[in-house]
Amino acid sequence: MNMILRLVRPHWKKLTLSLSFKTIGSLADLMLPFLISVMIDDVIPNSEEGDIELIVYLGILMLLIAVIGLYLNIVANRSAELVAALSVQGLRHDLFEKIESLSANQVDDLTRPSLISRMTTDTYNLYNATAGLQRLGVRAPVLLIGGIVMALFLDPVLTLVMIALLPLIGLLVYFTSSKGIPLYKRIQSLLDKLTRTLRENITGIRVVKALSMTEHEEERFDKNNQETVNAELKAHYTMAVINPTMHAIMNVGLVVVLVIGAFRIDSELTKKGEIIAFITYFTIILNAMMSITRVFIMISRASASGSRIDEVLHLPKDMKDGFDEVVLDEAYPHVEFRNVSFSYNKQKANLENINFKLERGQTLGIIGSTGSGKTTLVNLLMRFYDPDEGTIYLHGKDIKTLKQKELRKRIGLVLQNDLIFADSIYGNIQFNRNQINDEDVRVATKVAQAEFIKEKEDELNYRLSQRGSNLSGGQKQRLLIARAVAGKPDILILDDASSALDYQTDMKMRNSLKEELSDTTMIIIAQRISSLKDSNLILLIDDGKIIDMGTHESLMKTSKIYQELAFYQLGGEDK
Numbered sequence: 001m002n003m004i005l006r007l008v009r010p011h012w013k014k015l016t017l018s019l020s021f022k023t024i025g026s027l028a029d030l031m032l033p034f035l036i037s038v039m040i041d042d043v044i045p046n047s048e049e050g051d052i053e054l055i056v057y058l059g060i061l062m063l064l065i066a067v068i069g070l071y072l073n074i075v076a077n078r079s080a081e082l083v084a085a086l087s088v089q090g091l092r093h094d095l096f097e098k099i100e101s102l103s104a105n106q107v108d109d110l111t112r113p114s115l116i117s118r119m120t121t122d123t124y125n126l127y128n129a130t131a132g133l134q135r136l137g138v139r140a141p142v143l144l145i146g147g148i149v150m151a152l153f154l155d156p157v158l159t160l161v162m163i164a165l166l167p168l169i170g171l172l173v174y175f176t177s178s179k180g181i182p183l184y185k186r187i188q189s190l191l192d193k194l195t196r197t198l199r200e201n202i203t204g205i206r207v208v209k210a211l212s213m214t215e216h217e218e219e220r221f222d223k224n225n226q227e228t229v230n231a232e233l234k235a236h237y238t239m240a241v242i243n244p245t246m247h248a249i250m251n252v253g254l255v256v257v258l259v260i261g262a263f264r265i266d267s268e269l270t271k272k273g274e275i276i277a278f279i280t281y282f283t284i285i286l287n288a289m290m291s292i293t294r295v296f297i298m299i300s301r302a303s304a305s306g307s308r309i310d311e312v313l314h315l316p317k318d319m320k321d322g323f324d325e326v327v328l329d330e331a332y333p334h335v336e337f338r339n340v341s342f343s344y345n346k347q348k349a350n351l352e353n354i355n356f357k358l359e360r361g362q363t364l365g366i367i368g369s370t371g372s373g374k375t376t377l378v379n380l381l382m383r384f385y386d387p388d389e390g391t392i393y394l395h396g397k398d399i400k401t402l403k404q405k406e407l408r409k410r411i412g413l414v415l416q417n418d419l420i421f422a423d424s425i426y427g428n429i430q431f432n433r434n435q436i437n438d439e440d441v442r443v444a445t446k447v448a449q450a451e452f453i454k455e456k457e458d459e460l461n462y463r464l465s466q467r468g469s470n471l472s473g474g475q476k477q478r479l480l481i482a483r484a485v486a487g488k489p490d491i492l493i494l495d496d497a498s499s500a501l502d503y504q505t506d507m508k509m510r511n512s513l514k515e516e517l518s519d520t521t522m523i524i525i526a527q528r529i530s531s532l533k534d535s536n537l538i539l540l541i542d543d544g545k546i547i548d549m550g551t552h553e554s555l556m557k558t559s560k561i562y563q564e565l566a567f568y569q570l571g572g573e574d575k
């Protein structure tokens with residue numbers, strides 16, 4: 001509720017218009033049953049004596065009130081939708097901005113599918129509640145209180161029958177709100193899980209098919225689907241009690257009112273028209289109570305969604321940005337890791353006591369088994385995560401003191417499966433970076449050995465499909481390398497980025513990189529010794545630790561593991 005108030009506050013002018021029109025429209029609706037009773041009890045009996053003028057006037061007045069009520073309610077409903085749409089637009093903007101600023105750790109904790117459903121389903125629930133509350137939040141109380149006042153005015157004794165039913169309805173409303181919130185929260189978290197399974201399957205559909213895992217995945221999805229259905233049914237079964245119970249209370253009340261009313265007409269304590277109007281007010285009041293229940297259901301859903309959104313919006317900044325610019329200082333190494341240790345889950349170390357120095361223009365090669373921590377090392381240098389111990393320096397400055405944007409702008413990172421967008425080849429390389437011109441793109445494609453572009457119709461304007469599915473693995477890798485090279489980075493990181501290239505193209509590309517980017521410091525992560533052997537320094541990593549380091553030549557003399565690797569990969573040609 002607090003969130004909805006917060007959302008609509010900036011649109012208070014439109015909100016005031018919507019709420020006042022709704023109030024006046026509802027008051028107009030309240031007038032009609034009373035005018036009907038006047039017509040039946042006072043005007044029609046007079047017309048029997050030939051006076052029909054009053055019937056016509058009263059009829060016109062009723063029609064006018066009905067039309068005004070209709071008009072005001074339509075305008076109010078439209079304005080309510082507008083306020084809800086604008087409010088949720090603002091919320092989506094804030095949420096998107098916040099998600100963009102989350103650290104990698106926070107994204108890991110919240111999980112990506114959950115962030116997506118907070119952005120979509122949860123904001124949609126809030127939209128519904130914001131619009132619904134404006135439509136019903138004022139109309140229902142106005143009809144409820146106004147109806148009671150009119151009923152009291154018409155027949156205080158019958159009104160007491162009605163008031164006796166109100167505590168029962170109050171109990172129902174309490175039941176709805178106390179049960180609803182936890183049930184809807186659970187549905188939302190199960191939907192997250194379902195989205196996660198779906199996402200994993202859609203992204204990995206080829207792997208799933210290739211490994212004949214379709215049946216297993218179907219079972220997994222069905223299990224999640226069933227859990228979600230069960231939770232939805234539980235929530236809806238619980239909520240399904242409310243409407244019929246309300247109707248039952250209403251019908252019992254109507255019978256009692258009719259029976260007592262009949263006796264009162266018989267005893268001339270009241271008139272027929274008044275009883276008809278009273279029954280209409282009675283229905284209006286109970287419908288208003290039902291609308292209030294609906295408002296509570298909406299609030300339950302919205303508050304579950306609101307708290308999930310607030311959880312993201314109120315996350316503290318867990319990685320403080322630095323203030324300093326990156327200043328080139330040749331007196332210090334370009335990159336230095338000093339006693340760096342890190343763990344994702346803060347239990348088992350993923351990197352332990354990493355130490356190395358790289359001068360500007362040098363190349364670092366990193367080799368190690370899968371899961372040994374190679375990418376983690378890059379993640380720390382990019383400041384996606386901060387080390388638990390030790391410090392990473394860039395030109396002698398702790399990277400925590402540098403502006404994150406500056407730091408990342410100076411590093412060109414190519415991952416094995418990086419994103420390719422549904423855009424032209426040119427667009428994918430230039431990547432909305434204004435400082436990169438046509439010549440930079442041309443040179444970058446040359447360095448990355450991406451001559452395949454010339455063979456495509458439209459060349460650089462050739463349209464790629466999403467994720468680059470109309471390119472081969474090696475073509476994608478060269479395109480991604482060209483994207484990083486075009487930014488003329490101070491540091492170029494190739495994380496398993498040339499694995500799909502044949503030996504010769506890989507070698508040509510490295511030579512070309514050395515020529516064109518002679519001042520650029522390079523970090524090459526690869527499984528092939530041939531991709532690293534010219535590096536100034538090679539780290540051999542296992543289980544998060546550097547087990548051997550040196551040049552290819554020195555490692556060939558001192559490291560048994562490296563020797564074995566070289567033997568199998570190079571066939572002993574380098575021994």
Ligand SMILES: Nc1ncnc2c1ncn2[C@@H]1O[C@H](COP(=O)(O)OP(=O)(O)OP(=O)(O)O)[C@@H](O)[C@H]1O
Nearest residue numbers: 108344345350368369370371372373374375376377
């Ligand atoms: N976001 C994460 N949350 C938790 N653990 C992670 C995360 N990313 C990686 N890990 C774990 O950290 C360890 C090191 O992973 P890393 O990606 O650095 O390995 P790698 O050497 O680059 O492997 P590969 O050659 O297969 O890419 C692995 O055990 C991995 O499971």
